[in-house]
Amino acid sequence: MVMCGNHLSMYRSNWPADNGMTMTTNNDQMNFHAYMQDLGQQAAQAARKVCMASTATKNAALNELAQRIMDNQRGLSKSNQQDLQAGQQKGLAAALLDRLELTPARMQAMAEGLQQIAALPDPVGEIANMATRPSGIQVGQMRVPLGVIGIIYESRPNVTVDAAGLCLKSGNAVILRGGSEAIHSNRALGELIKQTLKQVGLPETAVQVVNTTDRDAVHELLTMNNYVSVIVPRGGKGLIERVSTDATIPVIKHLDGNCHVYIDRDADSDKAVAIAVNAKTHRYGVCNAMETLLVHNDIAHNILPRLATEYAHHAVELRGCEKVQTILQAVTPASEQDWYEEYLAPVLAIKVVASTTEAIDHIETFGSHHTDVIVTENFSTAQHFMREVDSSSVMINASSRFADGFEYGLGAEIGISTDKIHARGPVGLEGLTSQKFIVIGDGNIRD
Amino acid sequence: MVMCGNHLSMYRSNWPADNGMTMTTNNDQMNFHAYMQDLGQQAAQAARKVCMASTATKNAALNELAQRIMDNQRGLSKSNQQDLQAGQQKGLAAALLDRLELTPARMQAMAEGLQQIAALPDPVGEIANMATRPSGIQVGQMRVPLGVIGIIYESRPNVTVDAAGLCLKSGNAVILRGGSEAIHSNRALGELIKQTLKQVGLPETAVQVVNTTDRDAVHELLTMNNYVSVIVPRGGKGLIERVSTDATIPVIKHLDGNCHVYIDRDADSDKAVAIAVNAKTHRYGVCNAMETLLVHNDIAHNILPRLATEYAHHAVELRGCEKVQTILQAVTPASEQDWYEEYLAPVLAIKVVASTTEAIDHIETFGSHHTDVIVTENFSTAQHFMREVDSSSVMINASSRFADGFEYGLGAEIGISTDKIHARGPVGLEGLTSQKFIVIGDGNIRD
Numbered sequence: 041m042v043m044c045g046n047h048l049s050m051y052r053s054n055w056p057a058d059n060g061m062t063m064t065t066n067n068d069q070m071n072f073h074a075y076m077q078d079l080g081q082q083a084a085q086a087a088r089k090v091c092m093a094s095t096a097t098k099n100a101a102l103n104e105l106a107q108r109i110m111d112n113q114r115g116l117s118k119s120n121q122q123d124l125q126a127g128q129q130k131g132l133a134a135a136l137l138d139r140l141e142l143t144p145a146r147m148q149a150m151a152e153g154l155q156q157i158a159a160l161p162d163p164v165g166e167i168a169n170m171a172t173r174p175s176g177i178q179v180g181q182m183r184v185p186l187g188v189i190g191i192i193y194e195s196r197p198n199v200t201v202d203a204a205g206l207c208l209k210s211g212n213a214v215i216l217r218g219g220s221e222a223i224h225s226n227r228a229l230g231e232l233i234k235q236t237l238k239q240v241g242l243p244e245t246a247v248q249v250v251n252t253t254d255r256d257a258v259h260e261l262l263t264m265n266n267y268v269s270v271i272v273p274r275g276g277k278g279l280i281e282r283v284s285t286d287a288t289i290p291v292i293k294h295l296d297g298n299c300h301v302y303i304d305r306d307a308d309s310d311k312a313v314a315i316a317v318n319a320k321t322h323r324y325g326v327c328n329a330m331e332t333l334l335v336h337n338d339i340a341h342n343i344l345p346r347l348a349t350e351y352a353h354h355a356v357e358l359r360g361c362e363k364v365q366t367i368l369q370a371v372t373p374a375s376e377q378d379w380y381e382e383y384l385a386p387v388l389a390i391k392v393v394a395s396t397t398e399a400i401d402h403i404e405t406f407g408s409h410h411t412d413v414i415v416t417e418n419f420s421t422a423q424h425f426m427r428e429v430d431s432s433s434v435m436i437n438a439s440s441r442f443a444d445g446f447e448y449g450l451g452a453e454i455g456i457s458t459d460k461i462h463a464r465g466p467v468g469l470e471g472l473t474s475q476k477f478i479v480i481g482d483g484n485i486r487d
Numbered sequence: 488m489v490m491c492g493n494h495l496s497m498y499r500s501n502w503p504a505d506n507g508m509t510m511t512t513n514n515d516q517m518n519f520h521a522y523m524q525d526l527g528q529q530a531a532q533a534a535r536k537v538c539m540a541s542t543a544t545k546n547a548a549l550n551e552l553a554q555r556i557m558d559n560q561r562g563l564s565k566s567n568q569q570d571l572q573a574g575q576q577k578g579l580a581a582a583l584l585d586r587l588e589l590t591p592a593r594m595q596a597m598a599e600g601l602q603q604i605a606a607l608p609d610p611v612g613e614i615a616n617m618a619t620r621p622s623g624i625q626v627g628q629m630r631v632p633l634g635v636i637g638i639i640y641e642s643r644p645n646v647t648v649d650a651a652g653l654c655l656k657s658g659n660a661v662i663l664r665g666g667s668e669a670i671h672s673n674r675a676l677g678e679l680i681k682q683t684l685k686q687v688g689l690p691e692t693a694v695q696v697v698n699t700t701d702r703d704a705v706h707e708l709l710t711m712n713n714y715v716s717v718i719v720p721r722g723g724k725g726l727i728e729r730v731s732t733d734a735t736i737p738v739i740k741h742l743d744g745n746c747h748v749y750i751d752r753d754a755d756s757d758k759a760v761a762i763a764v765n766a767k768t769h770r771y772g773v774c775n776a777m778e779t780l781l782v783h784n785d786i787a788h789n790i791l792p793r794l795a796t797e798y799a800h801h802a803v804e805l806r807g808c809e810k811v812q813t814i815l816q817a818v819t820p821a822s823e824q825d826w827y828e829e830y831l832a833p834v835l836a837i838k839v840v841a842s843t844t845e846a847i848d849h850i851e852t853f854g855s856h857h858t859d860v861i862v863t864e865n866f867s868t869a870q871h872f873m874r875e876v877d878s879s880s881v882m883i884n885a886s887s888r889f890a891d892g893f894e895y896g897l898g899a900e901i902g903i904s905t906d907k908i909h910a911r912g913p914v915g916l917e918g919l920t921s922q923k924f925i926v927i928g929d930g931n932i933r934d
Binding site: 088091092165171173175177179182184186187269270290308310311314315317318319322404415426427428430431432433434435436437438439441442443447448449459460461462464465466474475476477478479480481482483484485486 | 535538539612618620622624626629631633634716717737755757758761762764765766769851862873874875877878879880881882883884885886888889890894895896906907908909911912913921922923924925926927928929930931932933
């Protein structure tokens with residue numbers, strides 16, 4: 041049996057000689073430290089080649105992978121069926137099984153996503169701000185890949201392809217650690233990616249799927265500071281909190297999407313109703329859905345009954361402050377905990393405020409710095425809100441649902457950051473790069 | 488005795504009523520947790536005001552503080568004398584005492600530094616990349632302060648003023664924790680800053696000097712994720728390693744300055760000699776000094792003897808690979824450890840390489856990603872080196888000593904980052920900000 045460098049069986053601490061055993065779930069015998077360090081080292085070596093790859097080669101890889109996905113739908117479905125059957129046996133919830141499934145439409149969406157990434161401009165090598173200094177040197181900044189990205193995600197196998205595509209296009213190597221429920225689908229996708237990389241002449245280890253479902257492997261990944269530049273966790277709050285706590289490598293993350301719409305007293309009522317309904321009801325389980333509605337006292341009597349009718353159509357449960365309770369029937373009293381809540385469900389907290397300042401204070405106190413919206417026709421109020429609200433996206437007269445890499449024109453996104461360092465908001469190709477200084481002289485020395 | 492909010496005596500766990508005791512070094516009775524949490528909370532509150540301050544107000548503060556420093560030189564000298572005397576009694580090294588001293592020239596330099604920061608453009612509120620999307624929304628990015636910056640530094644009291652100036656101008660609040668040797672100087676400077684902030688109408692807690700020398704206070708500062716956005720350590724490697732290990736908040740840091748100059752076979756000899764001498768001998772104890780010289784085999788016989796004569800004039804000790812030993816007399820054999828070394832002294836490691844690729848491999852293997860230089864007249868070789876070397880500054884035909892915020896035109900710098908995330912190289916005002924997305928609609932909702 042020939043073993044390639046990454047074959048997990050190499051890392052079994054008491055591997056019996058030549059028994060022909062293939063990778064199993066018998067993880068307890070493996071040396072995760074050695075296995076992950078090896079992945080890291082290979083990724084770092086690959087990164088030095090990928091960072092120099094031409095745009096044409098990277099795009100060829102993306103388009104070729106799209107084609108391979110379309111050509112291998114049956115094989116992918118078969119691997120995916122293994123995951124679905126295992127999931128059913130384990131009694132996974134229907135919603136989780138749905139996320140896990142690779143339908144023909146989803147495979148096509150993955151392929152199209154890759155083609156879209158291929159069509160995006162290559163950020164690597166872009167030179168900005170080049171200027172001559174009094175000393176005679178020219179100084180500028182060149183955009184360069186970060187190196188090795190670690191992605192940790194849950195059940196959706198499409199993340200394997202999306203993340204690989206974004207990391208490749210931005211000149212990075214990537215280590216992908218998907219959810220245990222999707223291991224067969226991810227391995228099959230990983231195999232297609234490997235074939236593609238080989239075909240276009242890029243290192244096969246530029247994209248590596250972690251070939252074990254053991255959590256010790258995740259811990260290794262989060263602490264390989266020598267090899268990995270940044271970790272991007274994608275999934276529920278529990279995953280992201282665990283990753284943030286354990287990682288010694290910088291993490292690009294978003295924890296919560298507790299988004300607000302504030303309807304100012306100078307709001308246009310029709311725009312306000314349209315936005316407040318869209319932001320809540322367009323989709324419930326997404327991070328950019330509105331969770332708390334703030335309404336200026338002067339407009340509350342006019343606008344809340346209209347909104348209540350709309351929300352009733354959508355069967356949205358309303359939880360209001362005392363003032364809201366005096367205006368609307370059928371509203372549950374809101375507790376302080378409601379202001380912190382990311383419902384991800386047809387539930388909405390509503391508070392009446394006396395001023396824009398009170399609205400901003402509420403957002404800064406209870407919000408999660410994700411996406412916050414003001415609806416107003418007043419120019420100065422809009423400017424004040426836009427400048428002072430400290431969120432990754434601040435919007436005027438638009439639905440919070442627009443907070444998205446595609447809608448912003450970044451193309452696909454690797455995630456949405458609510459951190460303040462490096463990248464804020466939807467993170468596309470640029471968020472997977474940084475800028476180094478370049479200096480050009482002609483023998484210049486410092487006096 | 489009237490106590491202001493930050494007076495440490497408030498936090499003594501068994502503070503005896505009204506004994507008129509002033510702050511002493513009797514730190515063991517203090518509750519550092521409560522004290523530092525209070526500083527953090529006040530800083531966070533101040534940050535919300537400073538981020539909205541007008542450019543005129545911020546510049547008035549900077550110029551006013553410069554004036555106060557010039558007007559209070561005698562008082563500052565007196566406080567500084569307390570530190571110098573304590574330092575002498577503790578037997579501090581002469582170099583440390585030198586760094587600690589506030590001479591008239593240094594006080595003037597601090598004042599001028601503030602005036603220079605005042606003259607820099609205000610980065611806050613700058614809007615970039617505003618574009619209309621197919622949905623009709625306009626999307627752009629607004630530059631905003633990070634919030635609260637924590638600076639941890641060693642004996643130079645001028646950092647107190649430089650860092651306060653940079654943080655204020657970039658719209659941030661700052662918590663300054665200087666070295667215990669400089670506590671009296673830092674308190675006196677902190678007092679002038681407080682008076683200045685009050686005078687211009689900014690919150691006095693926008694700049695807070697930690698009023699204790701206890702290390703527990705540092706640990707608190709490094710873990711106040713609720714209040715502090717980023718930590719910038721400034722000092723020796725030991726300090727930076729401790730801060731990086733203990734911090735749960737993102738850290739902008741540089742650990743090592745193991746800088747290289749590579750003299751390519753197509754180098755102009757005169758430029759090569761000028762740069763290699765300047766990069767090593769201009770100053771020895773600085774992070775952007777060259778520590779290893781790489782020379783292409785084809786030019787080594789020609790250039791190394793010339794360089795050896797120059798280095799002999801400067802009494803620089805040379806440590807060479809075997810090849811260098813065959814070309815030069817009076818060269819110590821270099822061990823592998825020498826390639827890792829940041830000497831910060833008149834010592835230089837020299838290696839002969841067979842190609843640009845070998846030079847780059849050496850830099851990537853042993854370097855610290857700070858500043859690396861190629862000397863060459865060959866365009867393609869220069870392009871290859873510039874793109875592939877993964878350092879915060881990559882230079883062609885210029886001395887590594889140019890890696891500096893002033894030389895790059897950033898104005899003053901808060902530090903030099905060898906990290907890849909957020910900021911690389913000299914970090915000026917822009918490195919203390921980030922960009923949030925702003926979206927402007929006219930009632931737009933998502934389909």
